[in-house]
Amino acid sequence: MKSLLIATNNQGKIKELHELLDDLGIELVTPSQIGLNLDVPEDGVTYAENAVKKAVAFARASGLISLADDSGLEVDALDGAPGLYSARYGSTNGGKLSDAERRKYLLSKLQGKPRPWTARFHATIAIATPDSQLQITDGFCPGEIIPEERGTGGFGYDPIFLLPEVGKTMAELDMDEKNRLSHRARAVMNARGILKELFAG
Numbered sequence: 137m138k139s140l141l142i143a144t145n146n147q148g149k150i151k152e153l154h155e156l157l158d159d160l161g162i163e164l165v166t167p168s169q170i171g172l173n174l175d176v177p178e179d180g181v182t183y184a185e186n187a188v189k190k191a192v193a194f195a196r197a198s199g200l201i202s203l204a205d206d207s208g209l210e211v212d213a214l215d216g217a218p219g220l221y222s223a224r225y226g227s228t229n230g231g232k233l234s235d236a237e238r239r240k241y242l243l244s245k246l247q248g249k250p251r252p253w254t255a256r257f258h259a260t261i262a263i264a265t266p267d268s269q270l271q272i273t274d275g276f277c278p279g280e281i282i283p284e285e286r287g288t289g290g291f292g293y294d295p296i297f298l299l300p301e302v303g304k305t306m307a308e309l310d311m312d313e314k315n316r317l318s319h320r321a322r323a324v325m326n327a328r329g330i331l332k333e334l335f336a337g
């Protein structure tokens with residue numbers, strides 16, 4: 137059976153993608169499981185460009201069909217920041233902040249700005265074959281940033297991202313709920329059909 141490479145080094149994404157794709161009956165492998173240590177520069181100007189760069193680089197290096205996710209948090213009061221730079225937000229040449237430090241940094245940027253701090257998560261999924269056939273899907277999840285952390289699930293900005301209709305932060309959702317509502321879940325919904333076709337033959 138051919139395998140699908142989950143082309144990410146983010147453990148939070150790996151967990152969610154497993155839950156979202158395991159029922160397809162396709163064997164999922166991670167870069168570390170196949171001994172692949174690849175750090176792809178994310179210098180594109182769109183999520184799609186970065187997702188494609190990651191998917192293509194991993195597919196070429198592994199010889200496997202590869203699925204990459206490029207995602208970010210867009211906060212209206214910050215003109216869409218951190219957006220494409222969500223993973224590196226607040227980082228300096230001295231190093232990358234932890235998830236908790238980045239949440240603190242984001243909240244410091246919002247101090248004094250009127251609430252609600254409306255925001256959305258955006259995920260773009262790119263699927264690449266080793267010969268560089270490409271497919272792209274997108275998903276969004278609207279919500280708002282809150283000043284106090286709530287919940288311990290998920291990763292990244294989840295504890296300060298409230299889904300007003302549910303009354304919970306992303307970090308208060310269990311995995312099933314997050315995987316029904318999240319930007320990543322919505323992007324994967326559309327990717328599932330593409331994967332079924334690619335792995336059917």
Ligand code: ITT
Pocket residue numbers: 143144145146149178190205206207208209222223257290291292293294306318320
């Ligand atoms: P890979 O490139 O290896 O996939 P990464 O963490 O660098 O891992 P991105 O460049 O796509 O991934 O950065 C996305 C960042 O956006 C991520 O590090 C989080 O800070 C944030 N983010 C994305 N999806 C999220 C989610 O579901 N919950 C919380 N934060 C999220």
